[in-house]
Amino acid sequence: MQTECSHPAAQPRRRAYTMSKLLKSRAELDRAIAGDKPVFVMFYADWCPFSLAFLPEFEKFSGTADCLRVLADRTDDAEEDFDIEVFPTVIYFSKDGMRRLDGEPGAGLSPEELRDFAAECGVGNK
Secondary structure, three states: OOOOOOOHHHOOOOOOOOOOEEEOOHHHHHHHHHOOOOEEEEEEOOOOHHHHHHHHHHHHHOOOOOEEEEEHHHOOOHHHHOOOOOOOEEEEEEOOEEEEEEOEOOOEOOHHHHHHHHHHOOOOOO
8 A cells, every 4th residue: 555645745746837838949939920820929037036926927828818938048049139138028929010028127027017018919908
């Protein structure tokens, strides 16, 4: 007979973030933003506390829109090409061009800012 442990640390871990896709190359990013489908892309760094704090909010939002993630400091030229100066930054790509929501230095982004940004892009309700 096997003994079970009810301690939370002994339970199998479940991924908290499963909605948006992590793009692992610049080629994947280029294909995603060149398509006909509008998409929100979160440029972030896994060492940035503001990115990590915002990630669960972005994942919740990804249930209502097409969303992708890019580890900008690990994806060739992404920071430079998209003028990413603050993590996190969310860029909306559509056939009409791109719009951006830059994180605030020392503060990141809030769920309200994302909701308002999505509404400005014509996605979701304000």
